[in-house]
Amino acid sequence: MSDLALRLEAIRERIHRACVSCGRAPESVDLLAVSKFHSVEQVREAAALGLRAFGENYVQAGCAKAEALPDLNFVLIGPLQRNKAKPALLHFRELMTLDRPELALRLRPLAEELNVRCGVWIQLDLWGEATKIGGCPEEGIPALVGALGQDPRLPLQGFMAIPPPGMDTAFLQLAKLRETWQQRLGFPLRLSMGMSDDLEKAILAGTDQVRIGTALFGERA
Numbered sequence: 001m002s003d004l005a006l007r008l009e010a011i012r013e014r015i016h017r018a019c020v021s022c023g024r025a026p027e028s029v030d031l032l033a034v035s036k037f038h039s040v041e042q043v044r045e046a047a048a049l050g051l052r053a054f055g056e057n058y059v060q061a062g063c064a065k066a067e068a069l070p071d072l073n074f075v076l077i078g079p080l081q082r083n084k085a086k087p088a089l090l091h092f093r094e095l096m097t098l099d100r101p102e103l104a105l106r107l108r109p110l111a112e113e114l115n116v117r118c119g120v121w122i123q124l125d126l127w128g129e130a131t132k133i134g135g136c137p138e139e140g141i142p143a144l145v146g147a148l149g150q151d152p153r154l155p156l157q158g159f160m161a162i163p164p165p166g167m168d169t170a171f172l173q174l175a176k177l178r179e180t181w182q183q184r185l186g187f188p189l190r191l192s193m194g195m196s197d198d199l200e201k202a203i204l205a206g207t208d209q210v211r212i213g214t215a216l217f218g219e220r221a
């Protein structure tokens with residue numbers, strides 16, 4: 001077995017064990033493979049092992065991979081600038097880092113013009129770290145949801161977050177906010193949280209998706 005195959009098996013085993021330990025079905029947790037800084041060849045190898053969805057942090061690099069591998073789904077998990085909105089909408093299946101109304105208001109007419117549909121996630125920052133990694137604070141959610149306006153071209157999938165390392169309450173805080181907002185909106189919202197080092201805690205708190213880079217592809221160059 002290749003290194004990649006072994007690592008994938010180890011991650012699936014971790015997900016399985018974490019789910020069993022809290023009474024969840026292992027299929028209830030999606031694995032998003034984070035391929036930033038890894039080559040098209042490595043993504044192709046991962047696809048051959050059955051992975052279909054890949055997270056990319058940079059619009060340009062992600063678009064290049066999406067063009068090279070048109071059968072796979074690429075998802076933007078890094079910051080989106082307004083001037084990259086067009087290539088992002090054309091190449092990514094989902095945009096996970098929506099964090100301000102201006103971005104939603106830029107994407108909506110553009111999605112109409114390009115005749116595309118793209119799932120969007122709100123990236124949350126409940127811990128005041130937005131200057132580093134982006135993210136919408138809790139009090140910013142209403143305006144952002146309002147700006148999206150339940151546009152059928154940009155369906156809201158859920159909340160994504162990168163909590164500060166070691167902050168054990170963060171995942172539960174996010175899970176609670178998901179509950180609140182899905183009741184308020186009247187449709188289900190998914191949660192994407194948990195990475196190589198903390199996927200077990202995220203699963204225990206109820207995440208629907210973990211985003212795994214290092215534990216799958218190895219250290220980034």
Ligand SMILES: *Cc1c(COP(=O)(O)O)cnc(C)c1O
Binds near residue numbers: 034057077214
């Ligand atoms: C890089 C990255 C990941 C993957 O992190 P690992 O610790 O390598 O698993 C997940 N989510 C986002 C937003 C990232 O930028």
